[in-house]
Amino acid sequence: MRTLSIVIVAVAAMCACSVEASAQSAAAQAAGQGQKPPAKIPDLSVNWIAGGGRTTFNDYQFTEEGEKRFKAYDFKVDDPAYKCIGASWTRIWLNPNVVVELRQTKDEIRMRYEWMDITRIIPLVDPLAANPRRNNVKGHPALGSSAAWYDGDTLVIDTIDFAPGYITTMVERAGIPQSRRMHTVERLHRDGDVLTIETTHFDPANYRTPVISTIKYQKTDWEIMKYGCTPEEASVVAPR
Numbered sequence: 001m002r003t004l005s006i007v008i009v010a011v012a013a014m015c016a017c018s019v020e021a022s023a024q025s026a027a028a029q030a031a032g033q034g035q036k037p038p039a040k041i042p043d044l045s046v047n048w049i050a051g052g053g054r055t056t057f058n059d060y061q062f063t064e065e066g067e068k069r070f071k072a073y074d075f076k077v078d079d080p081a082y083k084c085i086g087a088s089w090t091r092i093w094l095n096p097n098v099v100v101e102l103r104q105t106k107d108e109i110r111m112r113y114e115w116m117d118i119t120r121i122i123p124l125v126d127p128l129a130a131n132p133r134r135n136n137v138k139g140h141p142a143l144g145s146s147a148a149w150y151d152g153d154t155l156v157i158d159t160i161d162f163a164p165g166y167i168t169t170m171v172e173r174a175g176i177p178q179s180r181r182m183h184t185v186e187r188l189h190r191d192g193d194v195l196t197i198e199t200t201h202f203d204p205a206n207y208r209t210p211v212i213s214t215i216k217y218q219k220t221d222w223e224i225m226k227y228g229c230t231p232e233e234a235s236v237v238a239p240r
Helices: 002-032 064-072 089-094 231-237
Strands: 047-050 099-104 108-113 118-123 145-151 154-160 165-168 176-178 183-191 194-202 211-220
Touching: 064 176, 089 165, 089 183, 089 194, 089 211, 118 145, 165 211
Parallel strands: none
Antiparallel strands: 047 099, 047 211, 099 108, 108 118, 145 154, 154 183, 165 176, 183 194, 194 211
8 A cells, every 4th residue: 555655646746747847848939939928018098298209291192182182272161170070180189288188998098188178989909800899989070980909019099981081280281181091090109208199091092102190299297178169169260
């Protein structure tokens, strides 16, 4: 009986060693194949305000239709801001001196834009899903429907289903158009207290090349305030 007990203990010890060795071997194999643990999700959940650096646009190229629409733009009648409606996410990001409150949860991204009091709720999805869940913003058809995911330390926001409108209505680029064919990809990356928003606009109806904007925000302690736009008040200040 004593001999049998010794044999059983020895076998058990050998099994335990074998399991441990297998686990170590699998870990070593994974390391050898370059597999890494998931990257840490970036902490973007603070308040942001424009001013973290210079805003840039690439040298995009219009199609004939795009150039026609650009030249025909009349801010007195075409700028949707005079109706308290957002023209595009790029136009909203370009607005100076207003706060954006960004919050992350395990299921979604929540952004409150002080400008026009817009709240954007974006579901976090599998980027390989055939038909990922998307959300839009009621009353703002030119902002499309968005889904999001993380690419390492970068938040990616993918947006489709735009109504015709304008990528921006500000300064020298006022009136660069967008069509129903537009598809945008926003990439948000934090470096210290600076948030870079790089947006690539794919719109073959209006452009032969993508339109790429880079806008920088900085962390702020300012709290978000109510913008309080009403179409009646906006139309009063609209230029004649």
